[in-house]
Amino acid sequence: MDFSLDAETEALRQRLRAFITDTVLPLEADPENCNEYEHVKLAVRDRIRKDARAIGIWTPQVSEDWGGMGLPMVAQAALYEEANRSLFGPVMINAAAPDDGNLRLLDTVARPDQKEKWLKPIVAGEVSSSFVMTEPHPGGGSDPGMMLTRAERHGDTWKVFGRKWFISGADIADHFILIARTDPDETNTRKHLTAFLYHRDQPGWRVVRRIENMGPDEHGGVCELEFDGLEIPDENRLMEIGDGLKVTQIRLGPARLTHCMRWLGLAKRCMEIAQDYASYRESFGVRLADRESVQLKLGEVAHDIAIGRLLVMHAAWKLDQGDRARKEISMAKIAVADTLHKAADVAIQINGGRGYSTDTPLEWIYRYARCARLVDGASEVHRMVLARAYAEEGDDFWQWG
Template identity: 35%
Template sequence: MPTERAIAIANRVEEFVRTQIIPYETDPRRDHHGAPLDEMVYEMREKARAAGVLTPHILPDGTHLTQRETATVLIKSGLSPLGPLACNTMAPDEGNMYLIGHVANDELKERFLKPLVEGRARSAFFMTEPAALQGAGSDPSMMITTCRRDGNHWVINGKKCFITGAEGAQVGIIMAKSEEPDSAGGACMFLVDLPDPAIRIDHVPNTIDTSMPGSHADVTIENLRVPASQLLGNAGDGFKYAQVRLSPARLSHCMRWLGGCIRAQEIATDYANRRRAFGKELIEHEGVGFMLAENWIDIQQATLMIDWCASVLDTGSLGTVESSMAKVAVSEALMRIADKCVQVMGGTGVTDRTIVEQIFREVRAFRIYDGPTEVHKWSLAKKIKRKWKQDNGLV
């Protein structure tokens, strides 16, 4: 059961999103990709600040809600695609705040974490690399961006792609493979101020999703000099830190987009109860009513899966297996929900007259980012094989 603290925060977030943020869904302040402009983002955040719901998952003393409490809150923030932006619970900032808070020293927290928590800056996480270069994607061990020591600095060179929010971000976390022998070929992470002339945005492609400011940029990093003091954690431990970030971040995506699909179900349900065809309301036709019933089941199952994975993370476990399971189960369930909502609403469902069409597009992208469904299933299958070998005394 959610705690009283989480319920109280979630209720405030829900009221704020429904009354003050949903009207922004028709605001024309968008870039040519359809993503909200920073002007609108920071305007919404000021309203969230005034309402006491800015960065609601991080308490005034700097401590975090538990993952189970966070789920209660983030689901409500996701009732609009703009809700997480307004409340400062959106990717990549939410995951970056989590990582910096768990790994950075006090000096770096003051410089890089504080403006993110206060909602006065956006951030970007530079990990994914171009497939054409055989760079890191779902397999981070393929990383080709490099870093090497040069006196009191590190020098970084490489290319990154699909870097969410890079355009317009003020804080960056860059992941690069170390060329230093004492790092044993491991990765390093660095905190950097953005923009920086050594980090060039080459292209920002149009993508199916349009909820994230700055979209998903292709980037070249050329002789970027980063002071050694801005190394995040220890040299060579970057892959470990990536898991610190990615496991809860996958789950946070599930939370936010579950909220979106709950909203889509509300809209489709309202439509099916008001629209008549063949002498009765649409919901009275089994073909329509059954789709909404199946959605209701999927919503409840997704909620339980999120709660189960969150409870594992709350034990202090990295929860990589559990977060993979949740990512697969929830993203696939949300795709079914969003698809059925579009289908129930017919022609209206594929227009921008409601937010259902956008939620469908966003959830389709979610099945890919933070690890495609197939990669997570492959990883789980490897673990099944390993356990079978152990159970049968073969290792």
């Protein structure tokens, strides 16, 4: 693949960079712009989103027919990285989790009538969405074969019973994509799940709690949900009965990669802050930037970010070729999650007490970075994926084609 960006993508990237620099980054300096969960207030978000639309960068992942930009994954990689130079950048262009993955999924697999009802309002920024899959023990987490939440069919209606938790965005979402078990006796765990669409206003379910955590929280937090007879019409089933696992694979693969794209932007922001401080801060008559120990730290993180970018772009390119890029995404996920945490840690160390304080966003990024090794599959799970791929492929694991 050619790692240079075409002229159109580069122009978009430069336009987005200017927007983030001039419009979004200044928001971080005023605590009044943030809600109690350390994210940008929805009213501020909605105001700035109008500016994003005005510059023509809005919903990059959705096809043009449904109101998006229809960009390939390689172009999205460049833009998502640029957007997340700011803590608030991705949400301003409708490219933040969990909406990002839900938009992509609905655009890919929903029927036209379902897109009209469930996709278009998210594209328009009128509603938020949530993907409802993970369950508390002994239910399904990284292993969906363990899923216990069940959907029982009664004619043209399904009734849902069960419990979910760590459901991103659920506290403010209006549109939900739910994965539930539809054949409790099915021994083939690849066909025992089905996906459904439901609205916040439907009875038979509730948000039990918004789970407190290290934060900062995405809009809507991570929540525990209870289902006690939620009724979903069969017309709101997504894909076919038994296709629930396929739905999760279609959604989660690219979503893991777009996480990595955004995390690279945050890692680069850490480097910017560290490099800037090291350039003027002196101790014992020597600038930090002139100390070999500091240079080694910055050089190592720069090296790791470059590796992460190559892994992300390779996986994005393979997705654009129609490949599932399963092992490539796992490699990127492991490497970039580690790199983000290292970048934040090194930047805090170089900034000293300033980095540990809230005078910079480094402590925000550091806390956020810790979840990177957990979300969308823990790093250990992705290493298992790679080990299995190597066991099956042998030397072909590294094939050039």
